[in-house]
Amino acid sequence: MQRDPRAFLWDVRESAVAIQSFTAGMDVAAYAGNAMAQAAVERKFEIIGEALNQLAKLDASVAARIPDLPQIVAFRNQLIHGYATVNVGTVWNITQNALPSLIDAVQVLLDELQ
Template sequence: MQLDRAKYLYDIQHAGDLLAEFVQGRSWQDYEANAMLRAAVERQFEIIGEAIAQLAKRDTELVERISEYRNVIAFRNVLIHGYAQVDDRLVWDVVQTRLPLLRQQIGELLRAG
């Protein structure tokens, strides 16, 4: 794997790990009540989405091994460009339901080299 592709995967993995750390032991009520936590979570999703978008420009075969990669990029775009209408419940749902699979897939891609 070329170095730039590995770097994007590492960036995704690192942001995913931070997301998991940020929300560990937290509830929806904690998330809703904490503006700093919400901002931190959104920022890591922005990083993930941007890294996947850059990866898609460089290696379509690799990025297609990430399920729903187009949705991840679209989610990043909503967070960046539609920031005034971000649905906190949707962000929380993505953390809870989609982040674990993404982290697993990225780990597998990094291990496969």
Template sequence: MQPRAPKLLEDIRSAADFVRVETQGLTLQEFQHNRVLRQAVERNFEIIGEAMRRLEKDDPDTAARITDYRRIIAFRNVLIHGYDIIDPAIVWGAITDDLAPLLRDVETLLGTLD
């Protein structure tokens, strides 16, 4: 693993954990009606995607060990450049379907450092 990779993985874990904690127990409808939470979640997905983009550039072998890492980067690009077409249901899908596997992969990689 390249020297910068652990910091990037920790950034991903921190942002993903924030999303997990702040949305735990909520419904899609509650998420849709809470603008501050939606924007905070979107910002943390942007951080995840940017850290993943940097990880891919600095350490492509480590990035490749994260499920769907290219899709994570693409999601970041949509959030940043397509802010006006963001569907909260799609963001919610990322929360409910993609967050747990991402956290598992990142925690596994960070666990190899111990």
């Protein structure tokens, strides 16, 4: 049975919101010094990338409306396959600067597909 595209979008939104909660009240130094927060954030980014990768296979027209989808999937691949070279500052920057717009884009799609 095929998964509903909304389920992938929901996974993205929930993972992104979790990242925001994991990093609330932190600055880059606090994040860099917190291995558990780093592990949690990276895991949620892996879920986001995989969910969007699966969404692209299932419904390319919906996936095409996610800004920077190829870069998000590539980031997931870097986290998983290049784990030894992950830059904490880069992850922090994405968390602070790219994640809010991803949440907004996904929410728009979820609202339309309800």
